[in-house]
Amino acid sequence: MKRKHSKSGLWFIFPSFVHLSIFVLFPIVFALFLSLHRWDVLKPDKPWVGLANYVVLFHDPLFWNAMGNSLYYVAFSVPLGMIVALGVALLVQQNTRGMQALRAIYYLPAVSSTVAISMVWTFIYLPDHGMIDWMLRSMGMHQWAHTDWLEDPFWAMPALIFMSIWTGLGPRMILYLAGLTGIPNALYEAAEIDGAGYWATFRHITLPLLLPTTFFILVTSSIGALQIFTPIYMMTKGGPMWKTDVVGYHIYTEAWRQFHMGMASAQSYVLFLVILVITVIQFKMVSKGLEEYSLQ
Amino acid sequence: MKQHKPNRFYWIISIFKLLMVLVIALFTFAPFLWMLIASLHPSHGSPPTPSHLMPKVWHWDNYRTVLTMDSVPFVRFFLNSLLVTFFVVICQLLLCSLAGYGFARLSFPGRDWLFVLFLASMMIPGQVTVIPLFLLVRSFGWLNTYWALIVPGISSAFGIFLMRQFFMTLPKDLDDAARIDGCNDLAIYWRVSMPLARPALATLGIFAFISTWTDFFWPLLATTTTNMRTLEVGLSLFKDSFGNTNWPLQMAASVLVLLPVIIIFLLAQRYLIQGIALTGLKG
Numbered sequence: 001m002k003r004k005h006s007k008s009g010l011w012f013i014f015p016s017f018v019h020l021s022i023f024v025l026f027p028i029v030f031a032l033f034l035s036l037h038r039w040d041v042l043k044p045d046k047p048w049v050g051l052a053n054y055v056v057l058f059h060d061p062l063f064w065n066a067m068g069n070s071l072y073y074v075a076f077s078v079p080l081g082m083i084v085a086l087g088v089a090l091l092v093q094q095n096t097r098g099m100q101a102l103r104a105i106y107y108l109p110a111v112s113s114t115v116a117i118s119m120v121w122t123f124i125y126l127p128d129h130g131m132i133d134w135m136l137r138s139m140g141m142h143q144w145a146h147t148d149w150l151e152d153p154f155w156a157m158p159a160l161i162f163m164s165i166w167t168g169l170g171p172r173m174i175l176y177l178a179g180l181t182g183i184p185n186a187l188y189e190a191a192e193i194d195g196a197g198y199w200a201t202f203r204h205i206t207l208p209l210l211l212p213t214t215f216f217i218l219v220t221s222s223i224g225a226l227q228i229f230t231p232i233y234m235m236t237k238g239g240p241m242w243k244t245d246v247v248g249y250h251i252y253t254e255a256w257r258q259f260h261m262g263m264a265s266a267q268s269y270v271l272f273l274v275i276l277v278i279t280v281i282q283f284k285m286v287s288k289g290l291e292e293y294s295l296q
Numbered sequence: 297m298k299q300h301k302p303n304r305f306y307w308i309i310s311i312f313k314l315l316m317v318l319v320i321a322l323f324t325f326a327p328f329l330w331m332l333i334a335s336l337h338p339s340h341g342s343p344p345t346p347s348h349l350m351p352k353v354w355h356w357d358n359y360r361t362v363l364t365m366d367s368v369p370f371v372r373f374f375l376n377s378l379l380v381t382f383f384v385v386i387c388q389l390l391l392c393s394l395a396g397y398g399f400a401r402l403s404f405p406g407r408d409w410l411f412v413l414f415l416a417s418m419m420i421p422g423q424v425t426v427i428p429l430f431l432l433v434r435s436f437g438w439l440n441t442y443w444a445l446i447v448p449g450i451s452s453a454f455g456i457f458l459m460r461q462f463f464m465t466l467p468k469d470l471d472d473a474a475r476i477d478g479c480n481d482l483a484i485y486w487r488v489s490m491p492l493a494r495p496a497l498a499t500l501g502i503f504a505f506i507s508t509w510t511d512f513f514w515p516l517l518a519t520t521t522t523n524m525r526t527l528e529v530g531l532s533l534f535k536d537s538f539g540n541t542n543w544p545l546q547m548a549a550s551v552l553v554l555l556p557v558i559i560i561f562l563l564a565q566r567y568l569i570q571g572i573a574l575t576g577l578k579g
Contacts, residue, residue, distance in 0.1 A: 008481045012398030013410060016391050019451040024417045027428035034428060091317050104565050105321050108328065111561045111568075113510045115531045116550035120331045123543055126343065131330060134346040166324065174569055227421050230512045234532060251423050256517065261427050268423040275421055 031265045039262035046262075053266035063267060065242055066250035067274065072157060073246055074225045074278075077164040082217055084165055085172030086210075092173070093180050103177075107170030114167075118234035121163045125149035125235075150236055153243045160231060160244060172217050179213030180206070208289075215286040219279055226275055247271050328554075335359075335547035343543040358548040362534075370552070372523060373530035380445045380515075380526060381508045387450035388504045389497055395451070396459025397485045401471065411460075414453045422513065430517050444518040445526065449508055455500050462496035463489060498567040502560065509557055527553050 035053055039046045057063045088106060092099045109117060124131040127148035137145040149159040183206065191201045229248040232238060238245030238253070245253075251271065255264035330346070337344035337351040339358055344351070363370050398404075399411050429448060438444040466489060474484045490497075515526040525533065534549045561568070 007404060009398045009402030009404035009407065012394045012402060012481070012485070013407075016395035016414075016451040016456060017410065019391065020414060020417060020453070022432075023429060023448045024420065024425055024453075025413075027425035027432065028420060030428035030432070031424050034431075088317075088320055091313055091320075099317075102317055102321050104562065106324050107565065107568075108558065108561070109324060111506050111510070111557055112328075113528055113531065113550075113553045113557065115512055115528050116331075116553050117327075119531070119535060119546055119550050120327050123334065123343075123547065124327060124330065129343045129345040131326075131346050166327075169324065223419070223421070227423060233512075234535070248423060255427050261431070265424075265427050268421065268427065272421055272424050275419075279419075 031268060034262050035266035035269055037262045039260075039265070041259045041261055049262070053263050054270075057263065057266055057270065062242065062245070063247075063250065063270075066245045066247045067270075069157065069242075069244060070226055070228075070246040070248070073161060073164075073228065074222055076158075077161040077168070077225055078218065078221045080161065081165045081168045081221065082172060082214065085169055085217075086176050086214075088169060089173045089176035089180060090206075093177055103170075103173065106173055109167045110170040114230040115234055117163075117167060118231045121159075121231075122150065122235050125159055127151075151240050153240050156236055156240060156244050160235070163231065164225070164228075168221065172221070175213055175217055176210065179210045183209045211286060211289055215282065218286075219282055222278055222282065223275055226271065226278070247274075331547045331550055331554075335544055335551050337544045339542055339544040343541070355544065358544050359552065362545055362548045362552060367522075368530060368533050369522065370527075370530065370549070373525055373527045376442075376445075376524065377509060377527040380442060381505055383442075383446045384449040384508045385501055385504045387446075388452060388455050389501060391451040392455030392500060393459045393490065393493060393497065394485070395456045396461075397463050397489060399456065399460045400463035401485075401489070402481060414456055418453045418457075426513065426517065429514075433518060438518075440519050440521050440524045442524075445515055445524075448514065449504075449511075452504070455504065458500055458503070459493070459496060462493055466492055495567065498564065502564045502567050505560060506557060 036048060036050060037046050038049050038053075092102055092106075125148075127133060127146055130149070132149060133145045133147065136142075136147075147155060149155045187205050187209075188201065191205055196204070227248045228246055229252060232244055232246055232249040233252070236244040238249050247267070248271075251264050251267050254260050254267060333349060333351070334344045335358055336354045336356065338353070338355055339361065395414075399407065433439060433444045433448070436443070438447070470488050470492075471484050474488045479487065510528055511526075512528045512532070515529045516532070519525055519529065522533070531549055531553050534546060
C-alpha cells in the first residue's frame with residue numbers, strides 16, 4: 001500500500017489490541033508462569049517448583065493415557081469425517097434448490113448446541129431402549145443389540161467418533177464444495193476427451209486439486225479434535241475406566257476437580273506442543289504431496 | 297464433477313445418488329426428529345423407545361413442566377443467554393470491523409506484524425488460556441457476573457480476519473473520493489465502508505451469535521450460581537437434576553435450547569456460507 005503512513009490506523013486496532021493483550025496474550029504468558037509453580041487454588045502458599053510439574057506429568061500414566069485417547073480420537077474421527085464429507089460434497093455439488101436444502105440439513109448439527117446434541121446421542125446410545133440397539137435388533141443382529149455403547153470400555157470411544165462424523169459433516173462439506181468449485185471445468189473436459197473414466201478423473205484431477213482444501217480441513221479439524229471437551233463432559237465423564245479421558249477433559253479435571261492449576265497449565269502447554277508438532281508433520285506431508293503433483 | 301453422457305447407466309447412477317443423499321439427510325436429521333418425538337412421550341414410566349415410536353397422547357405439557365421448574369429456572373437461563381449474546385455480538389461487530397478496517401485500509405507502522413500476531417493467537421488452544429483467564433476474571437471479582445460472560449468475548453481474531461478480508465475487496469476509489477470531500481479515516485469507515493459491509497457484518501453477526509449462544513466451557517467455569525447460568529450450561533444442569541433418567545423432559549429442554557439457533561440458522565444460512573467462502577474458515 002503506497003499511501004502515506006497515518007497514525008490513525010493504530011486507533012482502529014487499539015480496542016481489539018487491548019482486548020487481545022488482556023484476554024489472550026497475558027494468559028499465554030501467565031499459563032507458563034503457573035506451570036512453574038505448585039498453584040493450588042485452595043492453598044495460600046504457591047511455591048515455585050521449576051520444571052517439577054513437567055517432570056511429574058512426564059511420568060504420569062494417566063496423563064499419557066489421556067494423550068493416547070486424544071490421538072486415538074483424532075486418528076479416526078478426522079480422516080473418517082473428511083472422507084464422508086468429501087463423498088457428500090461430491091453428491092450434492094449441483095447447485096439446484098433441492099441440493100441447497102440438503103446442504104442446510106447436513107449443516108444443522110454443526111450449529112446446534114453441543115450439550116443438547118450430547119444429550120440426544122446419549123439417549124440414542126442407551127442399552128436396549130436406544131435407537132442404535134433398536135436398529136441392530138430390527139436387522140436381526142441380536143448379539144449386539146444389548147450393548148451399552150457409552151459404558152463399554154471398547155465401544156465408548158468409537159461411539160464418540162461416530163457422533164463426531166455426524167456433527168462435523170456440514171462445515172467440512174461446505175469447505176470441500178468451495179474447493180470443488182475452484183477446479184476449472186476445462187480439466188474435466190480434457191480428461192473426458194482423453195477417455196478417462198470417473199475413477200481416473202477423481203484420482204488424477206479432483207483429489208490432487210483438492211489438496212489445499214484437504215490440508216486446511218485436516219489441520220483445523222485436528223486442532224479442534226485434540227481439544228474436544230463438551231461431549232466427554234456430558235456423555236462419559238472420561239469413563240469407562242478412563243477410556244475416553246481425553247486431554248481436553250483431563251486438564252479440566254486437574255484444574256477444576258483437583259484444583260491443581262499449576263499442573264493443569266503444564267499439561268495444557270504439553271498439549272499445545274503436541275498440536276504444534278502434529279500441524280508441522282501435516283504441513284510436511286502436504287508440501288511433499290504438492291511437490292509430487294507438480295512434478296507430474 | 298464430470299458431465300455424464302446419457303447412457304444406460306446414467307439413470308441408475310442418478311437414482312443411486314439421489315437415494316444416497318436422502319439416506320444421509322435422514323441420518324443427519326433422525327436424531328433431531330427423535331429428540332422432538334421423544335419430548336412428547338409421557339415423562340413417567342420407562343424411557344421412550346423407537347419400537348413404540350409415536351406416543352399415544354402427545355404430552356405438550358412436558359414443555360410447560362420444563363419451563364416452570366423451580367430448581368432450573370429455564371426462562372432466567374434464556375434471558376441470561378440473550379443478554380450476553382446481544383452484547384457480545386454488538387461489541388464484536390464494532391470492534392472487529394474497526395480493527396479489520398484498520399488492517400485492510402490504513403497504513404501504519406507495525407501493521408503487518410500486528411496482524412500476524414492476531415492470526416497466530418487463533419492457533420493457541422483454549423485449554424492454555426482458560427486457566428489464567430479464570431484466575432484473572434476471578435481477581436477482577438467478575439465470577440458470577442455478566443462481565444465475566446461478556447467481556448472476554450467482545451473481540452475476536454476470527455472476526456477481525458473476516459472483516460479485513462471483506463474490506464480488502466472494496467474498491468479504493470470510494471475512499472479517495474470521500475477523502476477529497478474532506479472526510480477523515482473515521483468518517484470514511486463509518487459513512488462509506490460500513491454501509492457497504494452489511495453482508496460481511498451479517499456473516500460476522502451470525503458466527504458470533506452461534507458461537508456465543510452455544511458456548512459451554514467458559515460459562516461453565518465463570519459461573520457457579522444457578523441464576524447466572526446460560527442456557528447451554530443450564531441444559532447440562534437439567535441432566536444432573538433428573539439423575540439421567542427422565543428422557544422426555546430432557547429432550548423437551550433440548551428442543552427448547554435448539555429452537556432459537558436453528559431458526560436463526562435457517563434464516564441466515566446464506567451469510568454463514570458466504571463467510572466460509574470468504575475466509576476459508578469455520579467459526
